Amino acid sequence: MAKVEDELGRTALDDELEPTAAAEIAAPPEILAESLGEYIRAWGRRVAAGESGALPVVLALVIIAVAFEIWTQGLFLSPQNLVNLFIESMVFMTLGMAEIFVLLLGEIDLSAGYVLAVAAGIAGLLVQKPGPNWPWWLAIVTALVCSGVTGAVWGLLVSKLHLPSFVVTLAGLLIMWGVMLVILGNAGVVSIASRILVNQHVLYQIVWGNIPPVAGWVGLAVLSLLFAGITISRDFGRRRKGLVAPPPGLTILKIAFFVAAGIAVVAVCNVNRGSSLVVLAGVPWVVPIVLVVLLLWVVLLQRTKFGRYVYAIGGNPDAARRAGISLAAVRTWAFALAGVTAGFSGILYLSWQGGTSTNVNGGQYVLYGVAAAVIGGTSLFGGRGKIAQAVVGGLVIGAIYNGLYLQGVQVQWQLIATGLVLVGAVLVDTLSRRGTLSGSATRI
Numbered sequence: 246m247a248k249v250e251d252e253l254g255r256t257a258l259d260d261e262l263e264p265t266a267a268a269e270i271a272a273p274p275e276i277l278a279e280s281l282g283e284y285i286r287a288w289g290r291r292v293a294a295g296e297s298g299a300l301p302v303v304l305a306l307v308i309i310a311v312a313f314e315i316w317t318q319g320l321f322l323s324p325q326n327l328v329n330l331f332i333e334s335m336v337f338m339t340l341g342m343a344e345i346f347v348l349l350l351g352e353i354d355l356s357a358g359y360v361l362a363v364a365a366g367i368a369g370l371l372v373q374k375p376g377p378n379w380p381w382w383l384a385i386v387t388a389l390v391c392s393g394v395t396g397a398v399w400g401l402l403v404s405k406l407h408l409p410s411f412v413v414t415l416a417g418l419l420i421m422w423g424v425m426l427v428i429l430g431n432a433g434v435v436s437i438a439s440r441i442l443v444n445q446h447v448l449y450q451i452v453w454g455n456i457p458p459v460a461g462w463v464g465l466a467v468l469s470l471l472f473a474g475i476t477i478s479r480d481f482g483r484r485r486k487g488l489v490a491p492p493p494g495l496t497i498l499k500i501a502f503f504v505a506a507g508i509a510v511v512a513v514c515n516v517n518r519g520s521s522l523v524v525l526a527g528v529p530w531v532v533p534i535v536l537v538v539l540l541l542w543v544v545l546l547q548r549t550k551f552g553r554y555v556y557a558i559g560g561n562p563d564a565a566r567r568a569g570i571s572l573a574a575v576r577t578w579a580f581a582l583a584g585v586t587a588g589f590s591g592i593l594y595l596s597w598q599g600g601t602s603t604n605v606n607g608g609q610y611v612l613y614g615v616a617a618a619v620i621g622g623t624s625l626f627g628g629r630g631k632i633a634q635a636v637v638g639g640l641v642i643g644a645i646y647n648g649l650y651l652q653g654v655q656v657q658w659q660l661i662a663t664g665l666v667l668v669g670a671v672l673v674d675t676l677s678r679r680g681t682l683s684g685s686a687t688r689i
Contacts, residue, residue: 284495302621302637305666306644313648321648324516328529332452332597334643335535336361336590340614341621341635342542343586346579348618349546349559351627352403352410354580356417357587357614358607360395362425364388364591365601369435370428372444381444389588395421396584400577422607429603436600451534452596455527458515464533465507473500531593538589542582542632555579560628587614616667617642625671641666 313321320326340357347354371377371384379387395417402413429435437445456464476496483490491499511528519525546552554575557565566572590610595601621638623630642663649659 282494284492302634302641305620305669306637306641309641309644309648313644313651317648317651320651324513325518326647326651327513328518330640330643330647332529332531333647334639335452335531335593336597336610336639337613337617337642338535338636338639339538339586339590339593340610341617341639342539342632343583343590344611344614344618345623345630345632345635346555346583346586347410348615348623348625349555349627349630350576350579351559351562352576352580353414353615354396354399354417354583354587355411355414355611356395356399356421357414357583357590358609358611359418359421359425359605360392360584360587360607361591361594361610362601362605362607363395363421363428364392364588365595365605366425366428366435366591367391368448368592369437369595369601372437372442372448373435374442374444378442378444381447384444384448385592388592389585392588392591393581393585396587397577397581399584400580403580404573404576418608418611425605425607426603429601433604434600434602437595438599448592448596449599450530450596452529452531452593454530455514455525456530456533458527461511461515461528464528465511469500469504469507472503476500531596535593538586539633539636542586545582546632551575551578556628558627590614613642613663616663619671620666 310322340361343357344354365388368384368388371379371387372381399410399413399417402408403410426433437448439445476499480490480493480496510532514528514532515526517524517526546555554565554570557568557570558572558575562572591601594605617638618630618635619625619638620641621630621634621636623634623638645662645666646659649662
């Protein structure tokens with residue numbers, strides 16, 4: 246009897262403790278931790294339970310960088326190549342951001358690649374002279390508005406008529422492909438490479454223009470002070486009010502990481518990438534531009550009611566509906582924002598290439614966008630992922646292409662390598678979800 250009672254007592258004790266352990270794993274570490282050490286231990290428990298986040302892709306990026314650095318005999322991590330790597334990856338990053346808006350809902354947008362192509366065509370045509378000769382900023386706004394409206398149409402078809410997003414956006418891919426061919430006409434090409442026409446030159450300089458080195462350091466100092474001030478005031482302000490806040494050590498670590506990363510980026514970009522006769526140095530303008538867009542979308546998805554609704558719908562649409570969330574409105578806005586972001590990718594593509602043509606392979610680019618999001622850690626099942634993960638995923642894709650290109654590897658092997666990395670990312674996502682669900686089932 247004593248043995249039975251002991252077993253019963255132990256079972257009761259386990260039943261009492263297991264929900265607590267489950268809550269500790271499910272809750273973000275910064276909520277439960279009161280010190281940096283506790284945060285690290287809580288984060289380790291989440292990783293062990295399958296909530297690895299962006300950790301696998303960060304490790305993969307490090308491995309890829311080390312492997313290519315050895316393979317290319319020091320060329321891969323040279324300042325010139327690192328700057329080229331970011332420029333080559335920016336379209337993957339921004340298309341990944343676009344896809345995350347719909348992937349978080351458990352949907353997909355297959356039209357984003359040709360939304361990119363159409364936006365590039367619209368902006369390029371509107372700054373032509375002879376031609377419309379619109380101001381560069383108005384050409385950009387028009388392209389983004391058209392992209393957003395296109396995404397909203399897909400969203401309405403999905404949310405109001407309950408059509409599968411795969412079918413709707415596959416049709417959208419074909420439609421936008423046709424629209425691209427129509428607007429570019431018989432010539433099939435548009436250029437913005439003029440150094441004389443101001444509106445064309447400004448668009449071209451988005452990617453190929455550089456911030457003066459001194460201005461880059463000044464800008465980093467200002468951004469570092471702003472980031473430190475906002476982070477400290479927010480975290481310590483919440484603590485003074487008795488609200489949940491990250492431990493002070495974590496706050497300091499975030500600021501230190503931000504400053505260190507900024508110093509590394511500015512230092513690398515300020516190295517002369519030209520020659521002794523032609524100096525080419527400074528942070529490309531596209532770097533802060535992409536970071537601003539990233540910051541806007543991070544705030545939108547992680548600091549606003551709309552963002553909470555997106556995650557709620559992706560996690561459990563039935564529960565979100567019962568909670569009074571308008572699923573149709575959120576889905577429509579998510580597709581519209583995906584369209585705007587894909588249109589922004591088109592502006593970057595136009596600047597990067599110095600123009601655009603009917604040879605743009607939008608189908609390939611949209612697959613890269615989905616790959617960037619998924620490789621970065623966004624779940625294909627909805628409800629899990631962060632917009633910043635698209636940056637890391639885009640860098641992985643860019644690093645694979647860049648490294649293999651430096652070695653003269655043919656394009657078919659670049660595609661195979663990217664596909665294998667994508668399969669690995671989906672496998673990690675599936676196994677982590679399976680581990681989390683099986684752990685929950687065991688506790689239940």
